[in-house]
Amino acid sequence: MSTREKILNTAEALFAEKGYEGVSVRDITGKAGCNVASVNYHFGSKKGLYREVFLVKMAERSRKLQSLFWKKIGDSANPPPEQIIRSLSEAFLRSPFSEKERMIHHKLMAREAERPSEVFDEFHKKVLMPFFRSLFLMLEPHMPRRIKREQKMLYLMSIFAQIIHFNLARTMITKVTGQTYDERYIDDLIEHIVRFSLKGICGGDGRK
Template sequence: MTPKEKHDFTKERLLNEAEALFAQKGYDAVSVRQITAAAHCNLAAVNYHFGSKQNLYLEVFRARWVPRARRLQEYFGKFFAAQDSHSPTTVAKSLAEAFLIGPLSDEERQRHHQLMARELGQPTEAFELVAEQVMRPFIKGLAETLRSFMPEGQGEERLMLNILSMFATVLYFSFAHMAVTRITGREYDAAFKARLVEHITEFSVKGLGGIEKGALL
């Protein structure tokens, strides 16, 4: 194994372990020593490869979180396009499907949403990255899609609130995974996740459906 390959592997192991630990415990609760121990490398590796702990955190978003978010958005796009009809309901269903089942493993999904939730509650420099490169374009696209189902020039703000509420619900059932399990007594097996998709779709339809052409109010 060449040094360059070893280098790359070490760097990637650090990114993986760092992301898992940051998602699980938060930035301050994780030490560089924990990360390097989990990645089976030397303590100094973080500062050698990333310059600082803070920059490793940012790189986790640049190299892991943002690409994964793009994969999620792609999955959503394809799932939505595959629906035989398009309406606010199918938008909601596709979103729930992508974010709660989708292409990610359970562990990956929870990492993803926990990191997002931490940045939502206490934005750092990483939030700028995520907001500009991922959230804004995706929300903009969603809004354009949904706008075609509503009367013209009406309720741009309402549209935004509904989109945010959908994300809120989806995010909640991922990042509060453990708490939901403890409150409801239900495990997150395939059946329950499918049930959640159904629920979130239905729950979201009113907000979106209220802006559907000719929908009953």
């Protein structure tokens, strides 16, 4: 792996773990096994490195997650809502990355959702928004008819709220439930999100 890549990988792990300000260039280069100057050589500045982490690593992973989702959906033009929600939950809670990488992804994403940096606007427009839009179009026919379009959007947000939260607030959840966060438990989580959200959106058991 090139120095550039090593820095990129180390940096995103540390940024996710401790936040941008919580990490120094020396932390990164130290852990990556190269000298302090290399960050400035390759990325211009610490800020430039963060930007690159987001626009390269995060965007790449997002595209992978999205294509995994579409693979689960298959080529059905009109998939049942249960399949949509389950595919979404599985894509974001289980695969195709290591659990460490999944955490990195969600932590960085949540941080940007909460306090967007300059990079986020571009990322949002190019990567997130198109995906949200097609999800919404698939789910919208299954929602209650009478409510407004803006309120319908919230149904989608509620699903993501759970996915993000169950990925992030892991420490709190294990404290509250007393469960360990293993593969077995993640299956339970997915099952729960599907059951809860399906009823939440469609009411009843989700069948029309």
